[in-house]
Amino acid sequence: MKVLKFGGTSVANAKNINLVKQIVSESAKEKKLVVVVSALGGITDLLLTALNQASNKDYGYENTLSKIEKRHLDTIKSLFPITKQSTILSWVKGELNDLETLLEGAFLIGETTSRLSDKVVSYGELLSSYIISEYFKSKKLGTILKSGRELITTDANFAKANVDFKATDKTCKEFFRSNDSTVVVVPGFVASSVEGDHTTLGRGGSDYTAAIIAAAIDAEELQIWTDVSGMFTANPKIVKQAKCVSQISYEEAMELSHFGAKVLYPPTVQPVLAKEIPIRIKNTFEPQDEGTLITKKLDVNDKTVKxxxxxxxxxxxxxxxxxxxxxxxxxxxxxxxxxxxxxxxxxxxxxxxxxxxxxxxxxxxxxxxxxxxxxxxxxxxxxxxxxxxxxxxxxxxxxxxxxxxxxxxxxxxxxxxxxxxxxxxxxxxxxxxxxxxxxxxxxxxxxxxxLNSLHEAFFESITKQLNLYIMGVGNVGSKLMDQLNKQKSYLKNEMQLNVRVIGISNSRKMVFREGGINTKKWEEELEKGQKADLKKFLRNVQQLNYRNSIFVDNTASEEIAFSYNDYLKSSISVVTCNKIACSSAYSNYTELKQSSKKYNSPFLFETNVGAGLPILDTLRHLITSGDRVHKIQAVLSGSLNFVFNNFNSEITFEEIVKQAQEEGYTEPDPKIDLSGVDVMRKILILARESGYELNIDDIKNDSFLPQEALETNNNTDFFNSLKKHEEHFQSIYKKANEKNCKLKYVARFENGKAIVGLQEIPVGHDFYNLEGSDNIVLFFTDRYRNQPLIIKGAGAGADVTASGIFADIIRIANY
CATH class of the missing domain: 3.30.2130.10 (VC0802-like)
Incomplete structure (x- = not known):
């Protein structure tokens, strides 16, 4: 004989009860069955609500009672043809009248007791079991209804009665020994005391009822039918990657159920544990699924963490x-x-x-x-x-x-x-x-x-998930999105990384998708998003509270740069090409570094210097290994290198700067590059990463721009100023050309001091043949004293900058 228990969701309505009938019908072909049923889904809560309302003299209990009545009557009308409804409806209405009397009593005295509560809440199982047993009878399943009150004896501890197992086992054995019915329907949750008072076994007691009966009659198997396909490695509503556990021990099941695995009520295991009766968790709505088998101790070679x-x-x-x-x-x-x-x-x-x-x-x-x-x-x-x-x-x-x-x-x-x-x-x-x-x-x-972090560590060690929040999807940001989309399969198959973009924002709109934004259609999703709000963006990231979260800043915004600490303190890693934060006051720079260490949230900004070139990474390795930097010489502006490599007497300075802007080599505000501020920030970051305390005001800037250009407030005025002072720029070019020199905007750091400015570079110098928008850095250190360590390559452009950001994201994955 098998015992099958069906929970509230399994018998919530006529459609579900029909599914239960199909399962019972198939199972009854092989074995006699005991079918334990819960109240219709949600009815127990409604009964408690009605009782609470009545005891507080709230007439609302009448409306709640009407809802309870309607649920049951609608179920009957859906299950049975009109010709067979009369007797069933009459019985149910009679029970509901008794329930109404109890609630009226609570209303009159203005209070309730545990004893009264037990009587009221038991109506859920009593009504459902009667309707279901009558339905089974109408389908010729050889069914009888047996009250749990007649089978299970308890003490008088109302609301959570203690079972008298000796008396209960005797009663159950005697009844089932003499019973010839194929299916016995039993209401769960309900019992009676030795004195005959109505008692209940506590919330989740229907599982307990089934286990008590299974143990008493030495059942072949106890099946718990619910709305999930077994016990999972974690709550699948919280951990989307959770997997069903095919087999588990009694002890493991008790531990998991005690700590919130709600498919099993903790005391359920105890009655069947001593007799080693298997328990199987099955899904009423997916009966073909294997489910979870709970049995005696498993093989020692079984999986360590269940x-x-x-x-x-x-x-x-x-x-x-x-x-x-x-x-x-x-x-x-x-x-x-x-x-x-x-x-x-x-x-x-x-x-x-x-x-x-x-x-x-x-x-x-x-x-x-x-x-x-x-x-x-x-x-x-x-x-x-x-x-x-x-x-x-x-x-x-x-x-x-x-x-x-x-x-x-x-x-x-x-x-x-x-x-x-x-x-x-x-x-x-x-x-x-x-x-x-x-x-x-x-x-x-x-x-x-x-839960997601632990599940990833113990059950998904092959694949690690990264959750990205991207601020800024212009030149660099859009290229990054393209690269993420293109490399998605490679990252998953070759590096075991599942990279999801959860949030995106530009200056107008922002969008969040908990399951991840489609990297092919991100522009469409962003357009349908809500109004951009930096503070709300941060709050959303914090509230989602995903593991392995990374905030990516592709902007040049000062406001965004000064929000990094809020992200780091929330254990959200930061990757940025925005140089403002790391070149701000030294105290802010060090605070960001300290927050990164304290909250275990990496702060990476490789693209602050040299776009995709491994300049900062190489420098960190030098410092980590004990080397010491004495001097740095560098051409750090890809935009300025592009400008002076292409500027000559046949093209105006304004035209070449506009070309650099259009091709994505400059910042949105090109004055940041041409004024030397961008280079000052870069040499400042290099000096700080070398271990020196320095602020941007300590750096000397020999600007080649006229004062009028430096004082402009927008791009239009800036370009007009460049056009106006074309003779000045041609004069600079002519002087260098006459000396067979090339113009390079050079940054130098030595003896704790830094200077940036335009220089005439003679033939044979390391900087002379620097083409296009390339950058070059020379590190003079204890180990590279006479011959510097040289890093050279493309130092500007949306593609290479995006690739540098991409590389920082992957670095975080390997932390």
Whole structure:
């Protein structure tokens, strides 16, 4: 004989009940069945609402009762032909009349009791089981209805009664031994006390009913039919990559169900555990799916970690003080106090110094626990031997569960390291002696990130997911999007990286897609987005709180640059080609560096100097290996190099600057490049990365631009000024050409001082043959004293800058 239990979603309406009938019909061909059913989905909540309204003298209970009646009557009318509805409708209406009488009583006295609550909520299962059994009978399934009150005996602890297993086992054995029916329908959740009063087994008690009966009759298998295809490696609503676990041990199932795997009610496993009766979790709506088989201890070679689960709405209660040290009985009094108030403890941790004890409880009971403990230890608190009880709320417990975890080293380290990398702060830790469960208390807001990070670490080690938030999709940003789209398959197949763009913004619009933006159609999605808002963009990134999050800034905006610290402090990595942040006040630069270290959020800006050239990366390796920079000579402006490589007596300076702007070599405001400010920022960043404290005001700038051009406020005026002073630029070119020299805008750093300016470069110099928009940097160090370390290559352009940003993103993936 098998026992099949169907939950509320499985019997929520006539359509679902018909699916249940098909499953039962197929199963009944092989074995006799006990079918335990829950109330129609949502009815138990409505019953409790009605009772609460009635006891508070709220006439709204009548409307709630009407909803309950309509749900049941609509179900009957959909399941049965009109000719067979009369008797069933009559019986159900009679029960609903009795329910109405109970609610009227609660309304009149203005209160409720646990006993009354048990009577009221039991109507959900009583009504559903009657309707379902009658439906099965109409389909010739050889069905009878047997009340759970006649099978399960409990004490009089209303709302959560304790089962008398000896009496229950005897009753169940006697009934099923003499029963010849193919299908026995039993309402879950309900029972009766020895005195005959109506009791219930607590929320989730329908699973418990099924397990109690299965154990009593030595069933071949207990099947729990629900709306998911088994127990998953994590909650699939939170972790999209979660996988169904095909087989799991009783102990693992209990651990996972205790920590929030809601497909199984924790006490369910206990009655069948001793008899080693298999439990199978199946999906009513996908009956062909394999589901999860829960059975006795598995092979030692089975997978180490079976699942990651969590329980929310947790509060931590801490008691600490010097009087706890070495004094026996404090823990006893602590737990006795909580027990006397019927407060359940879900996690315990105590310092080895005995200076404190900390437990996790349901947050709804926090205030009651605080008052009880402060009262119990009133004398010690008044005499300063103990501190008042400390309550921390809005927490959650995450648990790593696996039968074979105890035989594998490093799991705790991997768990905590993974959480640490994603800046998930751990408030408390607990691990049982069996090492089947490692639990940690974290902020409830970090649950989604924690579960996804741990799932990736323990179940998706082949593929790592990066979540990008891209600010600025102009020249550089659009090229980056193209590269991400083009390399998507390569990254996944060759580097095991799944790169998703979650958010995009330009100066007008922004868009977020939790599942990822289509990198082929991002422009269309952005156009349909909401109005751009930098603060809201940040809030959205913080609220999504994804693991491996990276903010990418492709702009030249000062406002955006000064928001980096907010991202870093939220454990969101920052990749930028915007030089403003790293060339701002030295205190801001160092603060960003410190935030990056403190919050474990990489801050990479390789493209600040040399676009896609590995200049900063090479410099960091030099410093890391103990080398010391003495002097830097460099041509760092691809735009200026392009301008002076192409400027001559046959073309105007204004024309060549416009060409550089149109081809994407300059900043949107070309004056930033031509004034030398851009080069000043770059040499400043190189000096700082070399270990020197320097500010931009410390750098000397020998500008070649006329003062009038420097004082312009927009591009139109700037270009007009260039045109006006064409003779000045031709004069500079002529002087250099007469000396057979080329014009290069050079940055130099030596002895802690920096200078930038236009120079005449003679034949034979390292800078002389620098073509196009190329950059070149010469590092003179302890190791490269006479012959410098030279880095040379394309130093400007949207494509190479985007590739440099792309490279920084991949660097973060490998952190």
């Amino acid at each position: 699942g990651i689960s969590h329980v929310g709405n947790t509060a931590l209660i801490s008691l600490e003080g010097p009087s706890m040290i070495g004094i026996p009985g404090v823990s006893k009094r602590f737990f006795e106090t909580l027990s006397s108030k019927n407060i359940s403890v879900v996690l315990i941790t105590q310092a080895s110094s005995e200076h404190s004890i900390c437990v996790g409880i349901d947050q709804s009971e926090a205030k009651r626990a605080e008052n009880a403990l402060n009262q119990a230890f009133e004398y010690e608190i008044l005499t300063k031997r103990l501190k008042p009880v400390i309550i921390e709320k809005d927490l959650a417990i995450i648990a790593l569960v696996g039968e074979n975890m105890k035989s594998h080293q490093g799991l705790s380290g991997k768990m905590f390291s993974t959480l640490g990398k994603n800046n998930v702060n751990i408030r408390a830790i607990a691990q049982g002696a069996s090492e089947r469960n490692i639990s940690a208390v974290i902020d409830e807001n970090d649950v989604k990130k924690a």
